Amino acid sequence: MIKWALIFAILAAVLGVLGFGGPAAAAWGIAKLLFWIALVVALVLFVLGFTVYKKVT
Template sequence: MLYWALVFLVVAIVAGALGFGGIAGASAGLAKILFFIFLAFLVISLLAGIFKRA
C-alpha cells in the first residue's frame, strides 16, 4: 500500500509540474489517503504483535 501511495505522489508531482492542476490534486489526495491507511495498518500490526507475545 505504501508503494501505491508513492506512485500517486509521483504522479501528482509530475502532473503538477506539467500544469495539470486537477489531476495533481486528485493524485495527491489519493496518495495522502493511502499513506494514512498504511500508517493505521502499521500501528494495528505493531499492537497485535505486542499483545500476541504477552
C-alpha cells in the same frame, strides 16, 4: 500500500509540473489517503503483535 502512495505522489508531482492542477490534486489526495491507511494498519499490527506475543509466551 506505501509503494502505491509513493507512485501517486510522484504522479501528482509530474502532473503538477505539466500544469494539470485538478488531476494532480486528486492524485495527491489519493497518495495522502493511502499513506495514512498504511500507517494505521502498521500501527494496529504493531500493537497486535505485542499483545499476541505476551499471551503466547
